[in-house]
Amino acid sequence: MTDYIPALSAHEIARKVRRGEYTARQVTEAVLAHIARVDGCPGQLDGDPNAEPDRVHAFITLTAERALAQADAVDAKIAAGEDPGPLAGVPFTVKDIFTVKGTLSSAASRILENFIAPYTATPVARLEAAGGVILGKVNLDEFTFGSSNESSAYQPSPRNPWNPARVPGGSSGGSAAAVAAWEGALSLGTDTAGSIRQPAAFCGVVGLKPTYGRVSRYGLIAFGSSLDTTGSLARNVTDAALMLQAMAGADPHDGTAVTLPVPDYLAALPRGVEGLRIGLSPDYFRITYPDPQSGELYEEPLPDEIRAAVMHAAEVLAAQGAEIVEDVPMPHTRYGIPAYFVISRVEAASNLHRFDGVKYGYRTPQKVRDLHEMYRKSRGEGFGLQPKLRILMGMYVSAAQYSAQYYNRALKIRTLIRRDFEAVFDPQGAYRLDALLTPTTPTPAFPIGGVYGDSVLMQYADQLTVAANHAGIPGISLPGGLNAEGLPLGIQLLGPDFSESTLFRIGYAYEQATAEEAWRATRPLVVR
Amino acid sequence: MQEEISPEIFNHMVELAALELTPEEAAYLRGQLNKQLQAVHALQVIPLDEDTPIASHGVPYPPEISPAPRADEWHPDPNREDIIAQMPAVEDGYIVVPDIPHEELE
Known part of the structure; x- marks a missing residue:
């Protein structure tokens, strides 16, 4: 059977290109043709938010010529017998908050409408050096400030590939939508409160927020400098790991990029979860909302469909040999x-x-x-x-x-949030967890126009992800099933500093163990 | 809802932030600010030990994983023309801006 190239994952594309089954140009042309079919018009200043409501609209700038030239360079390396790199010919998109030399780098804001970046961000340069092919720059909330992409100055903003009347999440919404709709196998995103994990959950893809300091922020247009992280969006755990492998590591241009050696993430994947301690916390099974009239905060239980997805994941991991530890206290989560x-x-x-x-x-x-x-x-x-x-x-x-x-009080509460994690991950402590298993979001993707305008309610979309940014720890969102309406549900793993390898391992074990579940065979609406 | 940010405080901040707003924008933004502050008040009820240190970032940076500071050296950028090309108004290699008002400091 012939492959439909855009549906292939990054590691499959890299393998096939390296073996000569496809040229990088063939892959790039196939994905560009697919984008022309599903994406519709790109976001533009003063664009119509309601244009082509059945299309994805992931892009702000498609860089087709540049992509084809990069693909030819990969093919030339292969022809010359040189190593084309671990991402040989893998098409990827870049959230338009990163600078890429010679491209519009807009942050989805009018204030950068004419900014052509004079330099390339380190993570982008590393993905290119690994053989990756940039398809273009994808949309986001303006300066990443949002959880739905509706705040972009470039309209129409992206739509959810599973149901285009829903938001893709944000702020890496263009990234998540592109990956879900097969418009590139990978996307480079950022996560300051959940901006990779929340859209990944909404679009049914994998989203990794690495530990603060694991990936350089050089060339990332800054929002919250102590919270911003650069990470991967992909269609499976292997691809997310492959992408992190190419990006992670010290960078002379970023004094917060740590010098800790980068482990072999791919080698760790098949090690299984036998003996790992995975925690469940009641503090991640209740959600807080501001009352729309009074502004008072009230608590309610997590929706049953999301609770069920997390509990199912716990059962699957337990059956694989993980030890599930219940009633783990995370008392400061609600102040995140x-x-x-x-x-x-x-x-x-x-x-x-x-x-x-x-x-x-x-x-x-x-x-x-x-x-x-x-x-x-x-x-x-x-x-x-x-x-x-x-x-x-x-x-x-x-x-x-x-x-x-x-401000001072908030920074002290940040200490308490960090201490919650330190206590449960402490190898000598009462819980000795390798990871916490939680829901990623309090709801599935909400309707376009359903929340935007209420900046408080919108911010609460990040309530289950933001603690990881305060603490600096890594987190990954994994597809955890579909609800009755066919919308994706996300489950999240949080681990101690620099434990990405363990999170990938758990995620991979979960992915393998659920590979035959019916929902895994369901595709997003726009690619059915 | 309590209005912590009055129109006077709001207008002062808008001036400091160097923003020109339409009346509709101002009304929306002031309403949202007060709403956000209401949510922030949840922090006031947390019992806090006076000695609790602040965390300006989450991950500790012990010397063994911290990069050495770069040498404090000046390097010319190879893309001078690309950078100058970004400037909204340039004359003879200088950035042009409107008149800079001089104010007497009291």
Whole structure:
């Protein structure tokens, strides 16, 4: 049987290209043709949000010529008998928050509408050096500020390939939608509160947020510098591991990229879960919501369909030999979002002060009296609502008279969140966990227009993922089944610092053990 | 709902943030800020030991995994023209900006 190339996973493509079954050009052409069929018009400034509502709209910029040239370079290496790299000919997309030399690098914001990056981000350069082929830049929430992609200045924003009336999640929504819809086998994303894992859960793909410091942030347009991480979106665990392998490691351009050696992630995959201790915490089985009228927070149980997916995963892993540890206390999980409202906004406000219409990016075309008016107009016209909101919030909670009450307190609560994880992962502690198994999201993908505008409710979409960003630990979201409406459900594994290898191992064991379950054979609507 | 951020505080912050807003934007943003602060108030009820240290980041950076600081050296960028090409207004290699007002500091 002939392959439908766009449906192949990254490791299959790399193997076939290396063996000469396909050329990298054949693969790239096949995927570009597939994109032309399913993606529809790319997001553009002042674009119609309702254009082609049955298409994916993952892209802002498709770089077809560049992709074909890269593919030819891979083929030339193979022809010359050289090693084309572990990602030989693997087509991938890049969230448009990373700089790629010579491409529009927009952060999905008008304020960078004309910014052609003069340099390439380290993780992108490493994926290219490994033989990967960049298809283009995919959409996101403006400056990554959101959980649905609806805040992008480039419309239409991406739609969920399983049901285009639903959001793909965010902020790496274009990445997750592209991978789910076979528009590239891999995508490079970022995760500051759940921005890789939440869209991965919504789109039924694998999303890895590595440990803070595992992958360089050089060339990532910064949001929350102490929380931002660079990671992989893929259709299976092997591909996510392959991608991390190519990206991870120290970088002279990023002082937070650690010098810890990068383990062989692929070799660890088949080791199974025998003897691993995997925890379940009641604090991840209840969710917090703000009341739409009063703003008061109230708790409710996790929806049954999501609880069932997590419990099923626990049973599957137990049957594979893992020890399931119940009633693990994670008492500060519920404060993750309130603390994030403070910490991330302070960092965002600081990072967004650089966009001033002077050195690069958007400058108002209006006549202005002086420099100050130019700043105000350029920023007022260039930023959308979400960046403005984050700048103002960050300035307020860090102002001299309020910072003890807000910013300082939030940083102390961050310590408590970190201590929750340290206690349960402590090899000499009471729980001695190798990983925690949790749901990724409190709901499946919500309807487009269902939440956007309510910035508090939108932020609570990240309530089960954000603690990992406060703590810096790694987390992975895995497809965990489909609900009655056919929407994907995500399960999450969280582990101690630099335990990506263990998370991949558990994820791979789960994937293998559930390979024959009926839902695994179901494809997203747009590729049926 | 309690309005912690009054129109006066809001306008002051907008000025400091160098943002020009439409009246509709201002109304929406001030409403959302107050709503977010309400959510943040959940932090006030957590019993907190006075000695609890702050965490400015999650992962510790012991010397064995921390990169050595780079040498403090100046390197010319090879892409000078690409960088200058990004500038909104340039003349003879200098960035052009509107008049910079001079204010008497009190």
